[in-house]
Structure formats: C-alpha cells, structure tokens
Amino acid sequence: MQTNTGPAADRGVPLSPEPATSAETGGHAAGGSRASLRLSTVGPWAVPMLLCILFISFSVLAPRTFGTLANVRVMIGGQATIVLLAMAIIVPLRAGDFDLSISAVMILSGCTIGALSAHNYPPAVACVLAVLIGPAVGVINGLLVVSFGIDSFIATLGSLTILSGLATLISGGSTIATFPTGLIDIASQTFLGFATPVWVGWIIALLLLYIFELTPCGRYLLFIGGNRDAARLAGLRVNAFRRGAFIVSGTLSSMTGLLFSGALGSVDPSAGSAYLLPPVTAAFLGASAIKLGRFNVLGTLVAIYLLAVGITGLQLLGIQNWIVDVFNGACLIGAVGLTRLFGRAASR
Amino acid sequence: MLLVAVLPRWREMSTPAVVVKDVSKSFAGVRVLHSVNLSIAPGEIHGLVGENGSGKSTLVKILGGVHTADPGSEIFLCDEPVSLPMRDPGRHGLAIVHQDLALVESMSVADNVGISTGFDRPLAAHISRRREHRIVRSLGETLGLSLDPARPVSELTPAERSVVAILRALRQVGEGRSGHVIVLDEPTAALPRDESIRLLELLRTMARNGIAVLYISHRMHEVLNVCDRISILRSGHLVGTRDAAGSTESEIVRLMLGYELGAFYPEKxxxxxxxxxxxxxxxxxxxxxxxxxxxxxxxxxxxxxxxxxxxxxxxxxxxxxxxxxxxxxxxxxxxxxxxxxxxxxxxVELVPGNRQRDAFWLGGTASENMTLPYLGKFWQGLRISSRRERAFAESEMRRYSVRPVAPSLEITKFSGGNQQKIVLARTLHQDPxxxxxxxxxxxxxxxxxxxxxxxxxxxxxxxxxxxxxxxxxxxxxxxxxxxxxxxxxxxxxxxxxxxxxxxxxxxxxxxxxxxxxxxxxxx
Missing domain, CATH: 3.40.50.300 (P-loop containing nucleotide triphosphate hydrolases)
Known part of the structure; x- marks a missing residue:
C-alpha cells in the first residue's frame, strides 16, 4: 500500500518550518559522506526497528506473559481508542493546525449518549446526536482558528476546556453507565479476536493512508501545513482545507466517543485528559518515522504500538508504574532527537 | 580629516592585510576549491565573483573558521600565518557580514552590535548602556553616519539593517586600526538599487579608513564600480584577478562562465x-x-x-x-x-519575488513543489501516479535547464537560479x-x-x-x-x-x- 517516492522520503526536515540557512548550496550538494548517507537511509526506519527490537526482547525475557497471542490482542485492543484519536489529530496537524479538543469531543459525545439514553431517547437518535457534536465542534474550531485567526493551539485548548465542562454538566459529574445495549453489543463484537473499535481504527487508518499518500488532497494538506502563503498563492483553497480538517478531526473524535462508550459500557467525564497526550505524542513520534518530517499514518501507527509494547513489556517484567510516563516522554524526545541527528548528518 | 591625508600611504604599503595562499577544500573527496591565491591590501576593496557553486561561500566559510581547509592551505593576516581552522577570527582582526545579516529583530541596534563581542565584558558583568551607545555612535561616526543605538532592529529598513551588521563587524575587528579585514557576502542582494548604492559608498569610507574589504556580489556593475580589483572563481579555480578600472562587465562574465555569454539580454x-x-x-x-x-x-x-x-x-x-x-x-x-x-x-499567474516565502514548501522536493497546481493531471487508476509525476517533472526540468535534473531532491538543495526556474516552469505550464x-x-x-x-x-x-x-x-x-x-x-x-x-x-x-x-x- 505504501508507495515510497524513493529518496524523497529520506530527509530530516524539522517539524516547524525553519528558514533555509544558505542560499548557495550548489557547492555542497555533493558533500554528504558515505557514512551519513547510510544514516539517512536508516532514519525513516529507526522507530519501526525499535518496535521490532523491543517486541523480540520482551518476548524472549517474558515468553509466557508477553510473547503470547493473547497479550498481543490485549495490547492492540487497548490502543484502539488511541489509534482513532491519533488518526483524528494528524489530519489538522498535516495542515499545520493543532486540534487539542479531540479527547474532550470524545468524552462529551460519550456522555451525551448516556444522558440521552437515561432520558429514554431511542438509541439511534442518541447516537446520531452524539456523533453530530464532532462536526459542530469542528466548524466552531475552524471559525476560531481560520476566520478569527486565533492560534490553533490556544483556540482548541479553549474548546477542550469548555467541552470538558459541558461533559461534567451533562453527566452531573459522575460516571455514566446508561448506554443502549445495542451499542454495547456492536462495540464488543469481535472478528479474528479483535473488537469493533480496533477494526474501525484500522479501516480509518487505511483510508487516511490512501488519502494522504496517493491523492492530491494529502499533498495539498502537506503544502498548506508547510507554507500556507505559498499554498494560497499557488491557488489552493487554504481556508476551506483547514476548516475541513477540523471538521474531519471532530467527526472522527465523536465517532470514537461512540465506540469508546460502547466498548467500556461506562464513561467517566473527567477521563478526557488521559486520552489527549498519547495521540499527540504518537503523531509527533510518527512524524519521525517512515516519512521524516511529515505527519503520516504508518509512522503514527508504529509509534502507538511502540509505546504500547514498551509499556506493557516493562509492566509484565514487574517494573514500577512510574516508569510508564518516563518511558513515554523519553521515547518522544529520543525519537525526534535522533531524527534531527540523521537529518543533520544527511545534509552536512 | 587626518585619514584622508594618510590615504595614499596605505595604497603603497606592501604588507597585505590578508593573504590566502594555496587554499584548497574537499568535501567527501570532491574538491570544491583548488589552490586559491588571493591578497588584499589595506584600504583595498577586493571583489570576489563567480557563479553559484563556484566556491565563493566555501572560501568565506574557511576565512570565518566554519570549514577547515585542506592541509597545505595557508592564510596570513598582516604577514602572520594563522593556524587553521581559524578560531575566533575577530581577534585576528577579521570579521564577516553574512548575507542573512544574523540580526535579532526585537533587540536594539546597540545590543545587536555588542552581542558578538560579548559586550567586551565578563559573562555576568553589568552592561553599561551608555558605553554601548557611545561605541555604536562613534563607530557610526567613522563612517559618517548616525544611527540611533536605541532603536529596535525591527523598525529599520533593509539598508539600515545592513549598516548595523557592518557596524557589528567593525566592532568585532576592533576600532580604528588599519590592516583589518571585513568580508561582505552579498550585502546588497536584498536591497533595491538606490539603497545599495549608498551602502557601497559606506564601503568606500571603510576602505579609506584603512580596512581591507572582500566584497562578494552577483551584481556585476556594483562590483565594477566599487572595487579596486576583482578575483573571479570558476568551479573552485581562481581564473584571474583583474583591475576593475580596465575591465568590462562582459569580460568578467566571460571569465566567470568560461564561455561567451553572447548578447546578455534577449532580443526584444x-x-x-x-x-x-x-x-x-x-x-x-x-x-x-x-x-x-x-x-x-x-x-x-x-x-x-x-x-x-x-x-x-x-x-x-x-x-x-x-x-x-x-x-x-x-x-x-x-x-x-x-x-x-x-x-x-x-x-493570471504570479512569480513572487520571495520564492522561499511565497512559492515553496521548503520541506518538499523539487517535483512536489513543481506539480502542486496541477496534481490532478497525474491521476491514474484512483491515485496519483508517481511514475507519471516523476517523468513530467524530469522533462520540465530538462526543458527549463534546471540543474541537477533530480525531481526527488529537496527544493532547498537547489541554487537560487534553479529554484527560480522551477517556479517559472510551474507557472508557465499553466499557460498564463x-x-x-x-x-x-x-x-x-x-x-x-x-x-x-x-x-x-x-x-x-x-x-x-x-x-x-x-x-x-x-x-x-x-x-x-x-x-x-x-x-x-x-x-x-x-x-x-x-x-x-x-x-x-x-x-x-x-x-x-x-x-x-x-x-x-x-x-
């Protein structure tokens, strides 16, 4: 599925647009030594390789607990929500905007279904209304960021906070567990040992992979994220794409809320914050894998599973819980740092 | 006034301010400078010209201590050999003004001038604002201009910014003494012509004060006007040093290119x-x-x-x-x-003046930047055909003689001229x-x-x-x-x-x- 455009992928472009340092590069184009060339070809595959190495080492160290099919299923199943939210956030990220409201949209849509069901609304109506929250929030985020020009980080941080408040209002501050049985049944359906949210996450990932890598739309988003003014002057409908990206991320988040509440059977309105940092981490870690410097689907998936494998492995080896956070942070800094190093070696 | 009287003496003085002797440089086995020899007398403005990639910047970076020259290369400042790579060129009386000027927008003129010498103070010592302002004013006076030291750089015009960078260079080499060297790497590239003329007058004043100036520029008429002698680099070789007075633009350009440019401008x-x-x-x-x-x-x-x-x-x-x-x-x-x-x-199609800001996504490749407005053309079987896109980009790059013909090379790796040809190719393909x-x-x-x-x-x-x-x-x-x-x-x-x-x-x-x-x- 992945079509690599050859050497195009071998680069270490920093995530933030950085002004070019020298106008006169002609003389040094041939300057990369053989060793650094090798480094730059390794770069895109460093995170995937790390995933393999960790998986194999933990399987050897804990063959009876870690290296089992059941454990693999648990690990993948446990990441289903994170995969969905990460797919939601990389769409606006690719177009150069943060959408931090994803986790709050998810929790709010979950609470909405619960609250509506508790008031005896038909399940279908509750679900449709809950899913509609996403596009509505997307439109508002788009308005704030694109039309009013508020920095996306700030604007969506604001909507994150507001939506969390609304979730507490709707749920009355306590965990909601009044979900329609139909929803719970659908969400807990399994196929080949994986539950519905896992499959939905993968299908959406596949769809985004196609859009990002093989259609003009994916390229337009990259260009808009890379240089908005140039994209506008080249004739792209920059504002429409940015608004669209927020709507897509909102919709994906509220759909995630549907599956999330169905799979868990209960939603804690204050759980949102636990679902914000992992997708953001995965998105940035993913931009240092496979397609360096670009938010991409495969890299993000690899990043999510890398973190899951690392944490599960450490826990099964009996290491204390605080290691989890340290591991998460170290992975992010380490991977992004290494990518910069590869990039610098390649351009020297 | 004293300086004017002293002027002729410097020209006669035989000790050159800087001598570059047999300087070579290789990157990964590729030689980009071949035994270059240069000497600049105090009070001389020496032009250095050459096409993009001819080695001008490499030479500047060797002088600035960024690159290490190959063994056998020697540099003398005021007849004294300098150990290479040159550490702290400012202490040897050599300063470089880079093309991008490297100024901090939000800081004042005085801060920008003082920062590269650490304000001549220990790290934690108090910086005297009054002293800094006085230094900037007196530096300005040697060049016959006054610039408010308290103004933030963000308020200055492009020409004034260049002046600040030059004042900083003067501060780096120390005040007033002759035999110092200032290297200017395309200081007028971003300036409109009338402002660059004023900047060039500034160079003349600097030279009159006994400073040796190495001046790098693409603008041939400026080089011919302001310089005493001109050295020409072509693919890393020094192909000649000429007196500016007896040279014509076409002669210099011919030396630069190695072939006759012909009538430079196309027929109307x-x-x-x-x-x-x-x-x-x-x-x-x-x-x-x-x-x-x-x-x-x-x-x-x-x-x-x-x-x-x-x-x-x-x-x-x-x-x-x-x-x-x-x-x-x-x-x-x-x-x-x-x-x-x-x-x-x-x-209506536009080719913007600031390519990097208005035309390119700098993280992308040449081909990605070229095909953006008509990506739909390459749609085949529900996807963008990367084969067709590549073939198109290659043929366009050949047609507009973009070098190298490498569609998957990052856009930032191309020289300014080739980047411009890529923008033109993209624009003209839409039949404006x-x-x-x-x-x-x-x-x-x-x-x-x-x-x-x-x-x-x-x-x-x-x-x-x-x-x-x-x-x-x-x-x-x-x-x-x-x-x-x-x-x-x-x-x-x-x-x-x-x-x-x-x-x-x-x-x-x-x-x-x-x-x-x-x-x-x-x-």
Missing part, C-alpha cells in the same frame, strides 16, 4: 498584436493609489521605481489573495475581483494569459539570469502579457517593451519603446527624491 521582438490583455483601472490599496495601465498580448511591460513607491505591491494586488482592492482589474474582458481564485480563473513577475532575477547568478530572461521572452512570444516589476533598472530597460515609473503610489512617467534607457529610468526614478532625504542610516 515587439508584438504587433495590440489586443488588450490586461487592463487595470484606478487600482488603489495601501501605498498604491489610482494606478491605471494596460498591457497587450505578447508585450513585456516593466514597472519600476525606488523602494517604497508602491510598485512592489502591484503584482500581488492583481494576483489576489491580499485585501480586497479598490479599482478594476480586467483580463480579456473578464473582471478579476481581487481573490486568488478569480485571478487564477482569468489566467497574464504573467506577473516580481524581481524575477533577484539573487540569481549571471548564467541563470540569462536563461530566466530568455524564458520570460519566450512566454511573451507565445502570447502572454508579461508584467515585470523590478527595481533593477538595467534589467527593466533591456527586457521590457514599455516601462512605467512609480512615484509615491502613482505612475509618474511612462516610457515608450524608443525612449527606454537605463539612465532615463534611473533619473526619472530619482526625481522622486528631490526635496526628500531618504538616506538610509543617516539623518
């Missing part, structure tokens, strides 16, 4: 078709007020003026995307409403009815400039109306069929084909200055 074939392509009426926005003009099919219309006279905004107002404009823009009878979409629809060019050859070497001008000429021959907005009056005079000169947002004069000459354009532009003092860095 005047189109006889006078069907109006572009009609602009009462265009008003910001610095532009009530500008009206028309352009014919096949015509190259030049618009020029001094910096800040409003001509720089015109292409962007027509191409749209900025604030909605007052007035009317009409292409082939179709109204354009000031949005980028309607301009595109009418067949109206082609808007803003500073089309800024920061481009002579060979590429000729190729780019030929491309523009070809586009006009194929029927586009071409608008060239440029502050390079020589280029405007040689390329355009008709020239409009702007003054304070209005068109002050219009030159018909037989009236056009560079001198005329210059004098008509300078008219705007009568009764005005717009001298950068002075008051």
């Amino acid at each position: 074939h005047l189109s006889t078709n006078t069907a109006i392509r572009l009609e602009v009426r009462n265009l008003t926005h910001g610095a532009v007020s009530h500008v009206s003009f028309t352009a014919h099919k096949g015509e190259i219309l030049g618009i020029t003026g001094l910096a800040g006279m409003g001509h720089d905004d015109i292409p962007y107002l027509i191409a749209g995307g900025r604030a909605r404009l007052k007035g009317e823009v009409c292409v082939n009878g179709v109204m354009v409403d000031g949005s980028a979409k309607s301009a595109k629809h009418a067949g 009815r109206v082609l808007l060019l803003h500073e089309p050859t800024q920061g481009v070497d002579a060979g590429a400039k000729k190729e780019i001008l030929n491309i523009v000429r070809r586009a006009a021959d194929e029927g586009a109306a071409v608008l060239v907005v440029s502050s390079d009056s020589e280029e405007v005079a040689e390329l355009c069929h008709r020239v409009l000169i702007m003054r304070y947002g209005r068109i002050s004069s219009s030159l018909s084909p037989d009236e056009i000459s560079e001198d005329r354009i210059l004098s008509l532009s300078q008219c705007a200055l009568v009764g005005q003092t717009r001298i950068p860095g002075t008051s």
Whole structure:
C-alpha cells in the first residue's frame, strides 16, 4: 500500500518550518559522506526497528506473559481508542493546525449518549446526536482558528476546556453507565479476536493512508501545513482545507466517543485528559518515522504500538508504574532527537 | 580629516592585510576549491565573483573558521600565518557580514552590535548602556553616519539593517586600526538599487579608513564600480584577478562562465498584436493609489521605481489573495475581483519575488513543489501516479535547464537560479494569459539570469502579457517593451519603446527624491 517516492522520503526536515540557512548550496550538494548517507537511509526506519527490537526482547525475557497471542490482542485492543484519536489529530496537524479538543469531543459525545439514553431517547437518535457534536465542534474550531485567526493551539485548548465542562454538566459529574445495549453489543463484537473499535481504527487508518499518500488532497494538506502563503498563492483553497480538517478531526473524535462508550459500557467525564497526550505524542513520534518530517499514518501507527509494547513489556517484567510516563516522554524526545541527528548528518 | 591625508600611504604599503595562499577544500573527496591565491591590501576593496557553486561561500566559510581547509592551505593576516581552522577570527582582526545579516529583530541596534563581542565584558558583568551607545555612535561616526543605538532592529529598513551588521563587524575587528579585514557576502542582494548604492559608498569610507574589504556580489556593475580589483572563481579555480578600472562587465562574465555569454539580454521582438490583455483601472490599496495601465498580448511591460513607491505591491494586488482592492482589474474582458481564485480563473499567474516565502514548501522536493497546481493531471487508476509525476517533472526540468535534473531532491538543495526556474516552469505550464513577475532575477547568478530572461521572452512570444516589476533598472530597460515609473503610489512617467534607457529610468526614478532625504542610516 505504501508507495515510497524513493529518496524523497529520506530527509530530516524539522517539524516547524525553519528558514533555509544558505542560499548557495550548489557547492555542497555533493558533500554528504558515505557514512551519513547510510544514516539517512536508516532514519525513516529507526522507530519501526525499535518496535521490532523491543517486541523480540520482551518476548524472549517474558515468553509466557508477553510473547503470547493473547497479550498481543490485549495490547492492540487497548490502543484502539488511541489509534482513532491519533488518526483524528494528524489530519489538522498535516495542515499545520493543532486540534487539542479531540479527547474532550470524545468524552462529551460519550456522555451525551448516556444522558440521552437515561432520558429514554431511542438509541439511534442518541447516537446520531452524539456523533453530530464532532462536526459542530469542528466548524466552531475552524471559525476560531481560520476566520478569527486565533492560534490553533490556544483556540482548541479553549474548546477542550469548555467541552470538558459541558461533559461534567451533562453527566452531573459522575460516571455514566446508561448506554443502549445495542451499542454495547456492536462495540464488543469481535472478528479474528479483535473488537469493533480496533477494526474501525484500522479501516480509518487505511483510508487516511490512501488519502494522504496517493491523492492530491494529502499533498495539498502537506503544502498548506508547510507554507500556507505559498499554498494560497499557488491557488489552493487554504481556508476551506483547514476548516475541513477540523471538521474531519471532530467527526472522527465523536465517532470514537461512540465506540469508546460502547466498548467500556461506562464513561467517566473527567477521563478526557488521559486520552489527549498519547495521540499527540504518537503523531509527533510518527512524524519521525517512515516519512521524516511529515505527519503520516504508518509512522503514527508504529509509534502507538511502540509505546504500547514498551509499556506493557516493562509492566509484565514487574517494573514500577512510574516508569510508564518516563518511558513515554523519553521515547518522544529520543525519537525526534535522533531524527534531527540523521537529518543533520544527511545534509552536512 | 587626518585619514584622508594618510590615504595614499596605505595604497603603497606592501604588507597585505590578508593573504590566502594555496587554499584548497574537499568535501567527501570532491574538491570544491583548488589552490586559491588571493591578497588584499589595506584600504583595498577586493571583489570576489563567480557563479553559484563556484566556491565563493566555501572560501568565506574557511576565512570565518566554519570549514577547515585542506592541509597545505595557508592564510596570513598582516604577514602572520594563522593556524587553521581559524578560531575566533575577530581577534585576528577579521570579521564577516553574512548575507542573512544574523540580526535579532526585537533587540536594539546597540545590543545587536555588542552581542558578538560579548559586550567586551565578563559573562555576568553589568552592561553599561551608555558605553554601548557611545561605541555604536562613534563607530557610526567613522563612517559618517548616525544611527540611533536605541532603536529596535525591527523598525529599520533593509539598508539600515545592513549598516548595523557592518557596524557589528567593525566592532568585532576592533576600532580604528588599519590592516583589518571585513568580508561582505552579498550585502546588497536584498536591497533595491538606490539603497545599495549608498551602502557601497559606506564601503568606500571603510576602505579609506584603512580596512581591507572582500566584497562578494552577483551584481556585476556594483562590483565594477566599487572595487579596486576583482578575483573571479570558476568551479573552485581562481581564473584571474583583474583591475576593475580596465575591465568590462562582459569580460568578467566571460571569465566567470568560461564561455561567451553572447548578447546578455534577449532580443526584444515587439508584438504587433495590440489586443488588450490586461487592463487595470484606478487600482488603489495601501501605498498604491489610482494606478491605471494596460498591457497587450505578447508585450513585456516593466514597472519600476525606488523602494517604497508602491510598485512592489502591484503584482500581488492583481494576483489576489491580499485585501480586497479598490479599482478594476480586467483580463480579456473578464473582471478579476481581487481573490486568488478569480485571478487564477482569468489566467493570471504570479512569480513572487520571495520564492522561499511565497512559492515553496521548503520541506518538499523539487517535483512536489513543481506539480502542486496541477496534481490532478497525474491521476491514474484512483491515485496519483508517481511514475507519471516523476517523468513530467524530469522533462520540465530538462526543458527549463534546471540543474541537477533530480525531481526527488529537496527544493532547498537547489541554487537560487534553479529554484527560480522551477517556479517559472510551474507557472508557465499553466499557460498564463497574464504573467506577473516580481524581481524575477533577484539573487540569481549571471548564467541563470540569462536563461530566466530568455524564458520570460519566450512566454511573451507565445502570447502572454508579461508584467515585470523590478527595481533593477538595467534589467527593466533591456527586457521590457514599455516601462512605467512609480512615484509615491502613482505612475509618474511612462516610457515608450524608443525612449527606454537605463539612465532615463534611473533619473526619472530619482526625481522622486528631490526635496526628500531618504538616506538610509543617516539623518
């Protein structure tokens, strides 16, 4: 599925647009030594390789607990929500905007279904209304960021906070567990040992992979994220794409809320914050894998599973819980740092 | 006054301020400098010219201690050998002003001048504002200008910024003593011509004070005007050092390229078709007020003026995307409403002056940047065919002689001239009815400039109306069929084909200055 455009992928472009340092590069184009060339070809595959190495080492160290099919299923199943939210956030990220409201949209849509069901609304109506929250929030985020020009980080941080408040209002501050049985049944359906949210996450990932890598739309988003003014002057409908990206991320988040509440059977309105940092981490870690410097689907998936494998492995080896956070942070800094190093070696 | 009296003595003095002897440099086995020899006397302005990639920047970086020269290379400053790589060139009395100036926008002039020498203070010591301001003022006085040391750099004009960078270099080498060396890497590349002339006068003053200046530029007439001697680099070899007084532009360019450039500017074939392509009426926005003009099919219309006279905004107002404009823009009878979409629809295409900011996604490859506006062309079997895209990019790069022909190479790896050819290829592929060019050859070497001008000429021959907005009056005079000169947002004069000459354009532009003092860095 992945079509690599050859050497195009071998680069270490920093995530933030950085002004070019020298106008006169002609003389040094041939300057990369053989060793650094090798480094730059390794770069895109460093995170995937790390995933393999960790998986194999933990399987050897804990063959009876870690290296089992059941454990693999648990690990993948446990990441289903994170995969969905990460797919939601990389769409606006690719177009150069943060959408931090994803986790709050998810929790709010979950609470909405619960609250509506508790008031005896038909399940279908509750679900449709809950899913509609996403596009509505997307439109508002788009308005704030694109039309009013508020920095996306700030604007969506604001909507994150507001939506969390609304979730507490709707749920009355306590965990909601009044979900329609139909929803719970659908969400807990399994196929080949994986539950519905896992499959939905993968299908959406596949769809985004196609859009990002093989259609003009994916390229337009990259260009808009890379240089908005140039994209506008080249004739792209920059504002429409940015608004669209927020709507897509909102919709994906509220759909995630549907599956999330169905799979868990209960939603804690204050759980949102636990679902914000992992997708953001995965998105940035993913931009240092496979397609360096670009938010991409495969890299993000690899990043999510890398973190899951690392944490599960450490826990099964009996290491204390605080290691989890340290591991998460170290992975992010380490991977992004290494990518910069590869990039610098390649351009020297 | 004393300095003027001393002037002749420096010229006679036999001890050169800097000698570069047999300097070579290789990157990964590729030799980019071959035994280069140079010597610059105190008080001399020495030009260094060469095409992009000829090794000028490498030499500057060796002088600045960024690169280590190959064994066998020697550099002498005031007859004393310097150990290579050169550490702390400022202490040896050598400073470099880089093209991007490296100024901190939010800090004051005095801070920017003082920072590179650490304000001559221990790290935690108190910085005396009064002392810093006095130093900046006295440095300025040696050059006969006064610049408020307290002003933040963000408020300065491009020319004043260059002055700040030069003052910093003077501070680095220490005050007043002769035998110091200042290297300027394309200090005027971002300046309009009138401001760069003033900057060059500054160089002369520096030289009179006994400083040796190594001056690097693409602008051949400036080099010929300001320099005493000129050294020419070609593919890492020093092909000659000439006295500027006895040299002509074509001679230097021939040495640079290694072949005859021929008539530099393409022939002007005047189109006889006078069907109006572009009609602009009462265009008003910001610095532009009530500008009206028309352009014919096949015509190259030049618009020029001094910096800040409003001509720089015109292409962007027509191409749209900025604030909605007052007035009317009409292409082939179709109204354009000031949005980028309607301009595109009418067949208006823009080649912006600032390529890196307005044309490229710097994280992308050449091909990704080239095919962006018509990606749909490569759609095949529900996907973008990367094979077709690559084949297209390769054939376009050959057609516009972009070097190297490497579609998957990052756009930042191409030289300025080749980047510009890529923008032109992308723009012309859309068959523009109206082609808007803003500073089309800024920061481009002579060979590429000729190729780019030929491309523009070809586009006009194929029927586009071409608008060239440029502050390079020589280029405007040689390329355009008709020239409009702007003054304070209005068109002050219009030159018909037989009236056009560079001198005329210059004098008509300078008219705007009568009764005005717009001298950068002075008051």
